[in-house]
Amino acid sequence: MLSLKKYFTEGLIQFTILLSLIGVRVDVDTYLNSHLPPLREIFLGQSSAYTQTQFHNLRNTLDGYVIHPKSVDLDYYFTARRLLNQVRALDRFQVPTTEVSAWLVHRDSEGSVSGAQPNTGIALENGSGLQDGTVPDNEVRENGAEQGFGEELEDLGAVAPPVNGDLTKEDIDLIDILWRQDIDLGAGREIFDYSHRQKENEVDKEANNGEECGDGWRSRGGDVADRALLVDGETGESFPAQFPAADAPSLTEVLPSESGPSTVPDGLLSPLLTGTELPFDLEQQWQDLMSIMETQGMEVNSTAAAGTLYDSTGGDILNANYSLAPSTPINQNVSLHQASLGSCTQDFASLFSSEMESLSVAGSSALLQLVPDNSTGFNTTFGSTNLSGIFFPPQLNGTVNETSGPELPDPLGGLLDEAMLDEISLMDLATEEGFNPVQASRLEEEFDSDSGLSLDSSHSPASLSSSEASSSSSSASSSFSEEGAVGYNSDSENVDVEDAEGAVGYQPEYSKFCRMSYQNPSQLQYLPYLEHVGHNHTYNMAPRTLDTDEPQPATMGKKSAKDKQADFLDKQMSRDEHRARAMKIPFPNEKIINLPVEEFNELLSKYQLSEAQLSLIRDIRRRGKNKMAAQNCRKRKLDTILNLERDVEDLQRDKSKLLREKVEFLRSIRQMKQKVQNLYQEVFGRLRDENGQPYSPNQYALQYASNGSVILIPRSLADQQGRRQERKQKDRRK
DNA sequence: GGCGGGTGTCATCTC
DNA sequence: TTGAGATGACACCCG
Numbered sequence: 001m002l003s004l005k006k007y008f009t010e011g012l013i014q015f016t017i018l019l020s021l022i023g024v025r026v027d028v029d030t031y032l033n034s035h036l037p038p039l040r041e042i043f044l045g046q047s048s049a050y051t052q053t054q055f056h057n058l059r060n061t062l063d064g065y066v067i068h069p070k071s072v073d074l075d076y077y078f079t080a081r082r083l084l085n086q087v088r089a090l091d092r093f094q095v096p097t098t099e100v101s102a103w104l105v106h107r108d109s110e111g112s113v114s115g116a117q118p119n120t121g122i123a124l125e126n127g128s129g130l131q132d133g134t135v136p137d138n139e140v141r142e143n144g145a146e147q148g149f150g151e152e153l154e155d156l157g158a159v160a161p162p163v164n165g166d167l168t169k170e171d172i173d174l175i176d177i178l179w180r181q182d183i184d185l186g187a188g189r190e191i192f193d194y195s196h197r198q199k200e201n202e203v204d205k206e207a208n209n210g211e212e213c214g215d216g217w218r219s220r221g222g223d224v225a226d227r228a229l230l231v232d233g234e235t236g237e238s239f240p241a242q243f244p245a246a247d248a249p250s251l252t253e254v255l256p257s258e259s260g261p262s263t264v265p266d267g268l269l270s271p272l273l274t275g276t277e278l279p280f281d282l283e284q285q286w287q288d289l290m291s292i293m294e295t296q297g298m299e300v301n302s303t304a305a306a307g308t309l310y311d312s313t314g315g316d317i318l319n320a321n322y323s324l325a326p327s328t329p330i331n332q333n334v335s336l337h338q339a340s341l342g343s344c345t346q347d348f349a350s351l352f353s354s355e356m357e358s359l360s361v362a363g364s365s366a367l368l369q370l371v372p373d374n375s376t377g378f379n380t381t382f383g384s385t386n387l388s389g390i391f392f393p394p395q396l397n398g399t400v401n402e403t404s405g406p407e408l409p410d411p412l413g414g415l416l417d418e419a420m421l422d423e424i425s426l427m428d429l430a431t432e433e434g435f436n437p438v439q440a441s442r443l444e445e446e447f448d449s450d451s452g453l454s455l456d457s458s459h460s461p462a463s464l465s466s467s468e469a470s471s472s473s474s475s476a477s478s479s480f481s482e483e484g485a486v487g488y489n490s491d492s493e494n495v496d497v498e499d500a501e502g503a504v505g506y507q508p509e510y511s512k513f514c515r516m517s518y519q520n521p522s523q524l525q526y527l528p529y530l531e532h533v534g535h536n537h538t539y540n541m542a543p544r545t546l547d548t549d550e551p552q553p554a555t556m557g558k559k560s561a562k563d564k565q566a567d568f569l570d571k572q573m574s575r576d577e578h579r580a581r582a583m584k585i586p587f588p589n590e591k592i593i594n595l596p597v598e599e600f601n602e603l604l605s606k607y608q609l610s611e612a613q614l615s616l617i618r619d620i621r622r623r624g625k626n627k628m629a630a631q632n633c634r635k636r637k638l639d640t641i642l643n644l645e646r647d648v649e650d651l652q653r654d655k656s657k658l659l660r661e662k663v664e665f666l667r668s669i670r671q672m673k674q675k676v677q678n679l680y681q682e683v684f685g686r687l688r689d690e691n692g693q694p695y696s697p698n699q700y701a702l703q704y705a706s707n708g709s710v711i712l713i714p715r716s717l718a719d720q721q722g723r724r725q726e727r728k729q730k731d732r733r734k
Numbered sequence: 735g736g737c738g739g740g741t742g743t744c745a746t747c748t749c
Numbered sequence: 750t751t752g753a754g755a756t757g758a759c760a761c762c763c764g
Contacts, residue, residue, distance in 0.1 A: 574742090597752070622753095627742060629754055634740085636755090 576620045583613050585620075592617050593624030687712060 580589055586607050595603060600621070604614065684702055687695050701718035705711050 623743065625753070626744080626755095630742070630756080632754090633756055 576616075576623060579616055580620060583616050585613060585617060589620050589624065592620045593628075683710065 574589075576589055580592075585592075587603060591603065592600070604617065609617070680702055684697060684700075685694065687700075689695060695712065697715075699715050700712050701715050702710055703713050703718055703721070
C-alpha cells in the first residue's frame with residue numbers, strides 16, 4: 001500500500017496536477033482497477049478501516065448514522081456517497097464529447113453504409129466508452145461533458161459531411177435536430193448504456209430483425225462490442241479493450257467504404273497516422289514511462305495503469321495534435337485539443353507553441369517522449385518521475401534561448417529588465433537548490449492543502465490541534481491541575497483546589513504525548529487514578545486513597561484477603577508516608593506539601609515536634625513540591641516539543657507556498673521571455689538593409705534603448721553590453 | 735532480560 | 750538568606 005501510495009503520489013498525482021494546471025480535469029479514479037484504492041483514499045489517506053485516523057468530528061455520518069472512525073463502513077460510506085452523486089447526476093446528460101461525435105457519425109452512416117456501421121459504432125463506443133456516461137463517478141467528467149457538449153454538436157456538422165458523402169446537409173441537420181430532441185426529451189442514459197442496449201438489442205433482434213430503428217446499429221454491433229468492450233466484473237464499468245493496430249479501423253476507411261461488417265477497423269486514430277506505428281509508439285512510450293517509474297522505486301500496476309494512461313494520454317495527445325473529430329479511445333473528457341489550444345493558450349500554448357509545432361510535424365511519439373535527463377526546473381520541481389517531461393518541453397528545463405536556434409543567439413540578453421534577470425537567476429538558483437524531491441512533496445502537500453487535507457497525515461490520530469487542545473484543557477483543567485499533585489492530593493475532594501492550582505501554577509495544554517489525549521473526556525476525572533492503575537506506581541499513591549473507601553484499582557479486587565490488602569495498602573503508601581507514619585507526624589502529608597508557607601509554619605507551631613520530625617516534614621514538603629514541579633516541568637517540555645512541531649509544520653507549509661509561488665513566477669517569466677523572443681524574431685525578420693536583404697542575426701542584434709526605442713546594433717557590440725550587464729549583476733549579488 | 739515510557743527524587747540553579 | 754520553582758540526571762517501576 002505504501003509503495004502504491006508513493007507511486008501515485010510521485011506519478012499520477014503529479015500527472016493529474018499537471019493536467020489540472022493546463023486546464024484539463026481528470027478523474028484518475030476511473031482508471032484504476034477496482035482492487036486498487038481510489039485516489040480519494042490516496043489523497044485523503046488510507047482507508048479508515050486500516051488506519052487509526054481519528055475522524056473526531058461529525059462529518060462521518062451517513063444519513064444520520066454515526067460511523068465509527070475505524071469502521072469499515074466508512075468505505076461503504078464513501079462508496080455510498082459516490083453512488084449517490086451518480087444517481088443525482090442521472091438527470092444530467094452525461095455523454096463525453098467524444099461519444100457524441102462517434103454516435104452521430106455512426107448514425108450518419110447508418111443509412112448508406114450499413115456494413116461499416118457496427119464496426120464503426122463499436123470502435124467508437126469502445127474508444128470513447130459510452131458507458132462512461134453511465135458511470136458518472138466523477139462530477140469532473142460530467143461537467144466537462146456538459147460544457148463541451150454544445151461545442152461538440154456544432155463540430156459534428158463539420159465532421160460528418162466530408163466523412164460520409166452519401167449524407168446531404170439536410171440529413172445531417174435532421175439528425176442533429178433529432179439528436180437535440182432526444183436530449184431535450186430527457187433521453188435516458190440507458191440509451192447510452194451498453195449493457196442496457198445489449199439487452200434491448202436482443203429483444204429488438206427477436207422482435208424486429210430487419211427493422212430500421214435508431215438502435216439497430218447497436219444490435220448489429222453487439223457481437224463486436226463484446227469483443228471490443230471489457231466489462232469490469234466488479235464495478236460493471238466498461239472500458240475499451242486495446243485493439244491491435246490492425247484491428248482498429250479509421251473513420252476515413254470505414255465510413256465511405258462499402259465493405260461488409262467484416263471490415264476490421266484500423267485504429268480510428270488519425271488519417272495522418274498509419275494504424276500500425278502509432279499504438280506501438282504509444283505503447284513504447286508507456287513502457288518508457290513505466291521503466292522510469294520502476295527505476296525510481298515505484299510499484300506500478302502496469303496492467304491497470306498502462307491501460308488507463310495509454311488510453312487517456314495517447315488518445316488525447318493524438319487528438320490534440322491532429323485535431324481530429326474525437327474518435328480515439330478516450331475514456332474521459334480529457335481533451336488535449338482543448339487543453340493545448342483552449343484553456344492553456346495563455347500559459348502553455350505560448351510556451352509550447354514551438355514545441356507543439358515541431359511535435360506535430362514529427363508525429364505523436366515526440367509528445368510522449370520522456371526526458372529523463374531533465375534534471376532542473378520543473379522536472380525537479382514536480383518530483384522525480386519526469387512525468388513533467390510530457391508537458392514541459394525541454395525549453396522549460398533549460399533556457400528559452402535554446403529554442404531560438406543558432407540564428408538568434410540570446411536575443412533576450414539585452415531585452416530583459418535587469419531586475420527580471422535578477423529574478424530569473426534567483427529563481428533558477430532557487431529552483432536548482434531548493435527543489436529537491438522533498439520540497440516537491442511539500443509542494444504536493446500544499447496542493448493538497450487547498451482541500452484542507454494536507455499535513456493531517458503527519459498528525460497522529462491523537463494529535464490535537466491547538467484549538468482542540470485548548471478546549472480540552474479548559475474542559476478538564478481541574479483534573480489536570482490536580483494531577484500535578486498526584487500522590488499527595490489526588491483525593492481532590494479533600495484538597496483546596498485553589499491551593500493546588502496555585503502550587504502548580506501551570507496549565508499545560510493537552511498534547512498527544514499525554515495519555516489523556518486518548519481518553520474519553522468523560523474519563524478525565526478518573527485520570528489521576530487511572531494513571532496509577534496503568535503504571536501501578538503504588539509507592540507514590542496518595543495517602544487519602546489508602547485511608548478512604550474509594551474504589552481501588554482493578555488489581556485490588558483480586559486480593560480479597562485482609563492480609564494481602566494490608567500489604568497492598570502498605571505498598572500503596574509512599575516512602576514519605578511511611579516515614580511520616582513511623583515518625584508519628586500528626587498531620588497528613590498533603591497538608592505538609594500544599595499549605596502556604598505561613599499556614600505551614602503556623603501548623604508546625606501548633607505541635608511540639610522533635611528535630612527529626614521537623615526535618616522529615618521539611619523533606620516531605622520539599623520532595624512534594626519538587627515532585628509537582630517535576631511533573632509540570634515535564635509537561636512543559638512536551639508542550640514545547642509540540643509547539644516546535646507545529647511551528648515546523650507551519651514553516652514547511654509556508655515554504656511550500658513560497659515554492660509554489662516561485663514556480664508560478666518562473667513560469668510567467670518564461671512566458672514573457674518567450675513572448676519577447678517571438679516579438680524579437682518577428683521584428684528582426686522584417687528588417688531589411690539598403691539592398692532589401694534581411695540582416696544576419698549573427699552580425700546584428702536588436703537592442704532596447706533606454707528611451708524605449710529599438711535599435712539595430714552589431715552583434716559584437718551587443719555581446720559586449722551583455723557581458724557588461726552580467727558583470728553588473730554579479731557585482732550586485734556580491 | 736532488555737527497552738521505552740512514566741514517575742519520583744536529588745542536586746543545582748535562578749528568582 | 751530563605752523559600753519556591755525549574756530543570757537535568759538518575760533510579761525505579763511497569764508493560
